[in-house]
Amino acid sequence: MSLERSDIPTDGDLVHRARRGDEFAFGQLVERYQRASYAVALSVTGRHEDAEDAAQESFLVALQRLDECRSPERFAGWLMTIVRNRSRNLVRRESLRHTDQVPPGTRSLVPMPDRVAETSELRGMLKEALAALPEVQRQIVLLHDLEGWKHREIADRLELPSGTVRSHLHFARKALRVSLGRTPAGPDLQRKAL
Amino acid sequence: MRDKLQDESDYFGELGQDEELAQTLGLLDPAQQDPNYWFRFRSWVLSNAMAELARRRLMHELTVADVMSSWARAVVSTAALAAALAGLVLVRGADAPAPQPVGVEELLVSEVEGETIPTLLAPETNGAVAFASEIF
Numbered sequence: 001m002s003l004e005r006s007d008i009p010t011d012g013d014l015v016h017r018a019r020r021g022d023e024f025a026f027g028q029l030v031e032r033y034q035r036a037s038y039a040v041a042l043s044v045t046g047r048h049e050d051a052e053d054a055a056q057e058s059f060l061v062a063l064q065r066l067d068e069c070r071s072p073e074r075f076a077g078w079l080m081t082i083v084r085n086r087s088r089n090l091v092r093r094e095s096l097r098h099t100d101q102v103p104p105g106t107r108s109l110v111p112m113p114d115r116v117a118e119t120s121e122l123r124g125m126l127k128e129a130l131a132a133l134p135e136v137q138r139q140i141v142l143l144h145d146l147e148g149w150k151h152r153e154i155a156d157r158l159e160l161p162s163g164t165v166r167s168h169l170h171f172a173r174k175a176l177r178v179s180l181g182r183t184p185a186g187p188d189l190q191r192k193a194l
Numbered sequence: 195m196r197d198k199l200q201d202e203s204d205y206f207g208e209l210g211q212d213e214e215l216a217q218t219l220g221l222l223d224p225a226q227q228d229p230n231y232w233f234r235f236r237s238w239v240l241s242n243a244m245a246e247l248a249r250r251r252l253m254h255e256l257t258v259a260d261v262m263s264s265w266a267r268a269v270v271s272t273a274a275l276a277a278a279l280a281g282l283v284l285v286r287g288a289d290a291p292a293p294q295p296v297g298v299e300e301l302l303v304s305e306v307e308g309e310t311i312p313t314l315l316a317p318e319t320n321g322a323v324a325f326a327s328e329i330f
Contacts, residue, residue, distance in 0.1 A: 020254045021249070026247060030240065031236055063247070122218070123221045126218060142219065176218075
Protein backbone atom coordinates (compact mmCIF):
# COMPACT_ATOMS: atom_id res chain seq x y z
CA MET A 1 0.00 0.00 0.00
CA SER A 2 1.50 3.26 -1.02
CA LEU A 3 1.15 6.42 0.96
CA GLU A 4 -0.77 9.26 -0.59
CA ARG A 5 1.23 12.43 -0.90
CA SER A 6 -1.11 14.13 1.56
CA ASP A 7 -0.35 11.38 4.11
CA ILE A 8 3.32 12.28 4.14
CA PRO A 9 3.80 14.85 6.88
CA THR A 10 5.40 18.08 5.74
CA ASP A 11 8.46 19.49 7.45
CA GLY A 12 6.15 22.05 9.04
CA ASP A 13 3.94 19.33 10.58
CA LEU A 14 6.96 17.47 11.89
CA VAL A 15 8.51 20.62 13.35
CA HIS A 16 5.27 21.52 15.16
CA ARG A 17 5.05 18.02 16.61
CA ALA A 18 8.72 17.93 17.55
CA ARG A 19 8.27 21.22 19.38
CA ARG A 20 5.81 19.43 21.63
CA GLY A 21 8.38 16.69 22.27
CA ASP A 22 7.11 14.15 19.74
CA GLU A 23 9.98 11.70 19.43
CA PHE A 24 8.65 10.06 16.29
CA ALA A 25 8.33 13.39 14.48
CA PHE A 26 11.84 14.43 15.42
CA GLY A 27 13.11 11.00 14.33
CA GLN A 28 11.49 11.54 10.93
CA LEU A 29 13.19 14.91 10.56
CA VAL A 30 16.54 13.30 11.38
CA GLU A 31 15.94 10.50 8.90
CA ARG A 32 14.90 12.97 6.21
CA TYR A 33 17.94 15.25 6.54
CA GLN A 34 20.76 13.21 8.09
CA ARG A 35 22.44 12.54 4.75
CA ALA A 36 22.19 16.12 3.57
CA SER A 37 23.48 17.39 6.90
CA TYR A 38 26.41 15.05 6.67
CA ALA A 39 27.11 16.14 3.08
CA VAL A 40 27.09 19.82 4.03
CA ALA A 41 29.27 19.15 7.09
CA LEU A 42 31.68 17.12 4.97
CA SER A 43 31.86 19.90 2.41
CA VAL A 44 33.03 22.25 5.18
CA THR A 45 35.22 20.02 7.34
CA GLY A 46 36.56 17.63 4.71
CA ARG A 47 36.89 14.87 7.32
CA HIS A 48 34.43 12.09 8.02
CA GLU A 49 34.78 12.21 11.81
CA ASP A 50 34.31 15.97 11.96
CA ALA A 51 31.42 15.87 9.52
CA GLU A 52 29.71 13.19 11.60
CA ASP A 53 30.17 15.17 14.83
CA ALA A 54 29.00 18.42 13.28
CA ALA A 55 25.96 16.86 11.60
CA GLN A 56 24.84 14.97 14.71
CA GLU A 57 25.37 17.91 17.03
CA SER A 58 23.51 20.16 14.61
CA PHE A 59 20.37 18.09 15.04
CA LEU A 60 20.62 18.47 18.81
CA VAL A 61 21.18 22.22 18.50
CA ALA A 62 18.25 22.44 16.08
CA LEU A 63 16.01 20.65 18.56
CA GLN A 64 17.01 23.00 21.36
CA ARG A 65 16.34 26.03 19.16
CA LEU A 66 13.30 24.65 17.39
CA ASP A 67 11.14 27.49 18.67
CA GLU A 68 13.42 29.92 16.82
CA CYS A 69 12.64 28.29 13.47
CA ARG A 70 10.31 31.00 12.19
CA SER A 71 9.25 29.14 9.06
CA PRO A 72 8.82 25.46 9.96
CA GLU A 73 8.16 24.63 6.29
CA ARG A 74 11.69 25.85 5.55
CA PHE A 75 13.22 23.68 8.24
CA ALA A 76 15.76 22.14 5.85
CA GLY A 77 17.36 25.47 4.95
CA TRP A 78 17.40 26.52 8.59
CA LEU A 79 19.02 23.22 9.59
CA MET A 80 21.65 23.51 6.85
CA THR A 81 22.63 26.93 8.19
CA ILE A 82 23.14 25.40 11.63
CA VAL A 83 25.18 22.57 10.10
CA ARG A 84 27.38 25.00 8.18
CA ASN A 85 28.01 27.22 11.20
CA ARG A 86 28.62 24.26 13.46
CA SER A 87 31.06 22.75 10.96
CA ARG A 88 32.93 26.03 10.54
CA ASN A 89 33.25 26.36 14.31
CA LEU A 90 34.54 22.81 14.50
CA VAL A 91 37.15 23.49 11.82
CA ARG A 92 38.19 26.68 13.63
CA ARG A 93 38.55 24.80 16.92
CA GLU A 94 40.47 21.99 15.25
CA SER A 95 42.85 24.40 13.56
CA LEU A 96 43.46 26.12 16.89
CA ARG A 97 44.30 22.81 18.47
CA HIS A 98 46.85 22.09 15.72
CA THR A 99 45.94 18.45 15.70
CA ASP A 100 48.00 16.22 13.50
CA GLN A 101 45.89 15.33 10.53
CA VAL A 102 46.60 12.60 8.07
CA PRO A 103 46.78 14.35 4.71
CA PRO A 104 44.05 13.15 2.41
CA GLY A 105 45.13 10.34 0.16
CA THR A 106 48.03 9.30 2.37
CA ARG A 107 48.60 5.61 2.09
CA SER A 108 48.15 3.58 5.22
CA LEU A 109 51.15 1.57 6.40
CA VAL A 110 48.88 -1.38 7.10
CA PRO A 111 48.80 -3.61 4.04
CA MET A 112 45.38 -3.67 2.43
CA PRO A 113 43.80 -5.90 -0.17
CA ASP A 114 44.14 -4.38 -3.65
CA ARG A 115 40.52 -3.42 -4.13
CA VAL A 116 40.26 -1.79 -0.71
CA ALA A 117 43.50 0.05 -1.37
CA GLU A 118 42.25 1.28 -4.75
CA THR A 119 38.96 2.44 -3.28
CA SER A 120 40.82 4.15 -0.49
CA GLU A 121 43.12 5.83 -2.99
CA LEU A 122 40.23 7.01 -5.11
CA ARG A 123 38.50 8.30 -1.99
CA GLY A 124 41.65 10.24 -1.16
CA MET A 125 41.81 11.69 -4.66
CA LEU A 126 38.16 12.62 -4.48
CA LYS A 127 38.69 14.40 -1.19
CA GLU A 128 41.62 16.29 -2.65
CA ALA A 129 39.57 17.26 -5.68
CA LEU A 130 36.70 18.40 -3.48
CA ALA A 131 39.06 20.31 -1.22
CA ALA A 132 40.19 22.35 -4.22
CA LEU A 133 36.63 23.59 -4.82
CA PRO A 134 35.10 26.60 -3.09
CA GLU A 135 32.95 25.59 -0.11
CA VAL A 136 29.68 26.52 -1.76
CA GLN A 137 30.50 24.40 -4.82
CA ARG A 138 31.38 21.43 -2.60
CA GLN A 139 28.04 21.77 -0.82
CA ILE A 140 26.09 22.00 -4.04
CA VAL A 141 27.79 19.12 -5.83
CA LEU A 142 27.49 16.85 -2.79
CA LEU A 143 23.84 17.72 -2.21
CA HIS A 144 23.04 17.25 -5.88
CA ASP A 145 25.17 14.29 -6.93
CA LEU A 146 25.52 12.47 -3.62
CA GLU A 147 22.18 13.18 -1.93
CA GLY A 148 20.10 13.56 -5.07
CA TRP A 149 18.58 16.95 -4.22
CA LYS A 150 17.19 18.84 -7.19
CA HIS A 151 18.87 22.13 -8.00
CA ARG A 152 15.64 23.97 -7.14
CA GLU A 153 15.61 22.35 -3.70
CA ILE A 154 19.23 23.34 -3.20
CA ALA A 155 18.48 26.90 -4.27
CA ASP A 156 15.51 27.07 -1.92
CA ARG A 157 17.23 25.47 1.06
CA LEU A 158 20.59 27.21 0.75
CA GLU A 159 18.80 30.45 -0.12
CA LEU A 160 20.73 30.93 -3.34
CA PRO A 161 19.39 32.04 -6.71
CA SER A 162 18.57 29.10 -8.95
CA GLY A 163 20.96 30.33 -11.66
CA THR A 164 23.79 30.53 -9.14
CA VAL A 165 23.20 26.93 -8.10
CA ARG A 166 23.25 25.81 -11.74
CA SER A 167 26.42 27.72 -12.35
CA HIS A 168 28.17 26.39 -9.24
CA LEU A 169 27.11 22.85 -10.03
CA HIS A 170 28.39 23.18 -13.57
CA PHE A 171 31.80 24.48 -12.52
CA ALA A 172 32.11 22.03 -9.61
CA ARG A 173 31.40 19.05 -11.84
CA LYS A 174 33.76 20.30 -14.48
CA ALA A 175 36.55 20.80 -11.93
CA LEU A 176 35.97 17.37 -10.38
CA ARG A 177 36.03 15.66 -13.77
CA VAL A 178 39.26 17.41 -14.61
CA SER A 179 40.84 16.63 -11.22
CA LEU A 180 39.87 12.98 -11.26
CA GLY A 181 40.64 12.58 -14.96
CA ARG A 182 43.95 14.42 -14.96
CA THR A 183 45.40 12.35 -12.15
CA PRO A 184 47.49 9.71 -13.88
CA ALA A 185 45.79 6.75 -12.25
CA GLY A 186 42.46 8.52 -11.96
CA PRO A 187 40.20 7.09 -14.65
CA ASP A 188 41.64 3.61 -14.27
CA LEU A 189 41.15 3.67 -10.53
CA GLN A 190 37.59 4.90 -10.94
CA ARG A 191 36.69 2.03 -13.22
CA LYS A 192 38.27 -0.55 -10.90
CA ALA A 193 36.77 0.86 -7.73
CA LEU A 194 33.27 1.17 -9.14
CA MET B 195 32.67 16.58 -27.84
CA ARG B 196 30.75 14.44 -25.35
CA ASP B 197 32.25 16.47 -22.49
CA LYS B 198 31.28 19.70 -24.19
CA LEU B 199 27.72 18.52 -24.67
CA GLN B 200 27.63 17.32 -21.07
CA ASP B 201 28.92 20.68 -19.87
CA GLU B 202 26.34 22.60 -21.86
CA SER B 203 23.56 20.33 -20.70
CA ASP B 204 24.67 20.90 -17.08
CA TYR B 205 24.69 24.62 -17.49
CA PHE B 206 21.62 25.25 -19.57
CA GLY B 207 19.58 22.11 -19.14
CA GLU B 208 17.76 20.50 -16.24
CA LEU B 209 21.05 19.61 -14.53
CA GLY B 210 20.34 15.92 -14.50
CA GLN B 211 22.28 13.36 -12.54
CA ASP B 212 25.83 12.69 -13.65
CA GLU B 213 25.84 8.95 -12.99
CA GLU B 214 29.59 8.48 -13.21
CA LEU B 215 30.34 11.35 -10.90
CA ALA B 216 27.52 10.34 -8.56
CA GLN B 217 29.01 6.85 -8.30
CA THR B 218 32.42 8.27 -7.56
CA LEU B 219 31.00 10.65 -4.95
CA GLY B 220 29.16 7.66 -3.50
CA LEU B 221 32.51 6.58 -2.08
CA LEU B 222 32.08 9.38 0.44
CA ASP B 223 28.83 7.86 1.71
CA PRO B 224 29.68 6.18 5.04
CA ALA B 225 26.98 3.59 4.36
CA GLN B 226 29.16 2.12 1.61
CA GLN B 227 31.48 0.73 4.25
CA ASP B 228 28.91 0.31 7.00
CA PRO B 229 25.36 -0.47 5.82
CA ASN B 230 23.94 0.32 9.29
CA TYR B 231 25.67 3.67 9.43
CA TRP B 232 22.59 5.86 8.98
CA PHE B 233 20.55 3.79 11.40
CA ARG B 234 23.24 4.24 14.04
CA PHE B 235 23.55 7.93 13.18
CA ARG B 236 19.82 8.45 13.80
CA SER B 237 19.88 6.32 16.95
CA TRP B 238 22.74 8.38 18.37
CA VAL B 239 20.91 11.64 17.69
CA LEU B 240 17.64 10.36 19.15
CA SER B 241 19.22 8.92 22.27
CA ASN B 242 20.97 12.23 22.92
CA ALA B 243 17.78 14.16 22.22
CA MET B 244 15.69 12.23 24.75
CA ALA B 245 16.18 14.68 27.61
CA GLU B 246 15.22 17.68 25.47
CA LEU B 247 12.22 15.87 24.00
CA ALA B 248 11.07 14.90 27.51
CA ARG B 249 11.49 18.51 28.66
CA ARG B 250 9.40 19.68 25.72
CA ARG B 251 6.67 17.14 26.48
CA LEU B 252 6.65 18.27 30.10
CA MET B 253 6.57 21.94 29.10
CA HIS B 254 3.67 21.31 26.76
CA GLU B 255 1.71 19.46 29.45
CA LEU B 256 2.54 22.16 31.97
CA THR B 257 1.38 24.84 29.62
CA VAL B 258 -2.17 23.48 29.68
CA ALA B 259 -2.01 22.45 33.34
CA ASP B 260 -0.55 25.79 34.32
CA VAL B 261 -3.50 27.64 32.88
CA MET B 262 -5.91 25.36 34.71
CA SER B 263 -4.07 25.52 38.01
CA SER B 264 -3.58 29.28 37.89
CA TRP B 265 -7.30 29.66 37.20
CA ALA B 266 -8.11 27.24 40.03
CA ARG B 267 -5.72 29.03 42.39
CA ALA B 268 -7.39 32.37 41.71
CA VAL B 269 -10.88 30.96 42.20
CA VAL B 270 -9.97 29.05 45.35
CA SER B 271 -8.22 32.01 46.94
CA THR B 272 -11.09 34.36 46.10
CA ALA B 273 -13.62 31.88 47.45
CA ALA B 274 -11.61 31.41 50.64
CA LEU B 275 -11.38 35.17 51.14
CA ALA B 276 -15.10 35.58 50.54
CA ALA B 277 -15.88 32.77 53.00
CA ALA B 278 -13.61 34.33 55.63
CA LEU B 279 -15.28 37.73 55.21
CA ALA B 280 -18.73 36.17 55.39
CA GLY B 281 -17.73 34.30 58.55
CA LEU B 282 -16.39 37.47 60.10
CA VAL B 283 -19.63 39.34 59.34
CA LEU B 284 -21.68 36.53 60.85
CA VAL B 285 -19.57 36.37 63.99
CA ARG B 286 -19.74 40.13 64.49
CA GLY B 287 -23.50 40.10 63.75
CA ALA B 288 -24.13 37.53 66.47
CA ASP B 289 -22.99 40.02 69.16
CA ALA B 290 -25.74 42.56 68.31
CA PRO B 291 -29.21 42.19 70.00
CA ALA B 292 -31.39 40.02 67.90
CA PRO B 293 -34.67 41.64 66.72
CA GLN B 294 -37.71 40.33 68.58
CA PRO B 295 -40.14 38.44 66.44
CA VAL B 296 -43.49 40.23 66.23
CA GLY B 297 -46.59 38.34 65.31
CA VAL B 298 -49.30 39.71 63.00
CA GLU B 299 -51.93 39.30 65.66
CA GLU B 300 -49.84 41.26 68.11
CA LEU B 301 -49.46 44.09 65.62
CA LEU B 302 -53.21 44.29 65.02
CA VAL B 303 -54.13 44.49 68.67
CA SER B 304 -51.30 46.68 69.77
CA GLU B 305 -53.68 49.58 70.38
CA VAL B 306 -56.37 47.49 72.04
CA GLU B 307 -55.49 46.64 75.55
CA GLY B 308 -56.15 43.14 76.74
CA GLU B 309 -58.12 41.96 73.74
CA THR B 310 -57.13 39.42 71.13
CA ILE B 311 -58.38 39.36 67.57
CA PRO B 312 -60.74 36.44 68.04
CA THR B 313 -62.30 38.29 70.93
CA LEU B 314 -62.57 41.51 68.99
CA LEU B 315 -64.03 39.85 65.93
CA ALA B 316 -66.52 37.69 67.79
CA PRO B 317 -70.15 38.47 66.79
CA GLU B 318 -71.26 38.79 70.34
CA THR B 319 -68.68 41.42 71.02
CA ASN B 320 -70.32 44.71 71.69
CA GLY B 321 -68.77 47.99 71.37
CA ALA B 322 -67.28 49.84 68.54
CA VAL B 323 -64.22 48.54 67.02
CA ALA B 324 -62.46 50.95 64.83
CA PHE B 325 -59.88 50.09 62.25
CA ALA B 326 -57.70 52.84 61.16
CA SER B 327 -55.58 52.74 58.19
CA GLU B 328 -53.16 55.13 56.76
CA ILE B 329 -52.55 55.46 53.12
CA PHE B 330 -49.24 56.83 52.04
